[in-house]
Amino acid sequence: MIRYSLKCDQDHGFESWFQSAAAFDDLAAAGRLSCPVCGSVTVDKTLMAPAVRPARKAAPGALAAPGSKVEEALAALRKQVEENSEYVGLNFAAEARAIHEGDAPQRAIYGEAKLEEARRLVEDGVPVAPLPFMPPRKVN
Known part of the structure; x- marks a missing residue:
């Protein structure tokens, strides 16, 4: 696995x-x-500094920087979605289709879908x- 720092044409990192x-x-x-941020x-x-472990004697949290505005906005969005929507997990595609067709009660939902399932929803x-x-993963 490799981690990249990326930037879109609208200069979002x-x-x-x-x-x-x-x-x-x-991809x-x-x-x-x-x-x-913008969907571009x-x-x-972009250039990326390698991950370097702090010295053993470094103060705990010495390298921690406060969250960026983007991270804060994503956290606020996540909180809003989780508070105002129902998590339906891997049943997202079926549930979204049922709501759209009137076979399930109208409500805000979020969950997970395979790329092909999501593509079919959009096409339909x-x-x-x-x-x-x-979304949060439940662990045993």
Whole structure:
């Protein structure tokens, strides 16, 4: 796995993990990378400093910097979504379609869908949008 610092053509900076450098190149060439702030698919790698571990004697938290405005905005968005929507997990595509067709009660939902499921929802006119964060995972 490799982590890249990225920037879109609107000058929004963000980071993402990729299986390899070739995986990044393939996704970028296919237009499958997008900015979490504006949705632009024109995304490039930027210079990135290597991760360096602090000295053992460094004060705890000495390298921690306060969150950026983007991180704060994403946290606020996540809080709003979680407080005002129902998490339906991996049933998102089926539930969104049922709501759209009137087979389930109208309500705000969020969850997870495979790329092909999401594509079919969009093609069928079901109003959905990707979220710029991953839903919480429940662990045993």
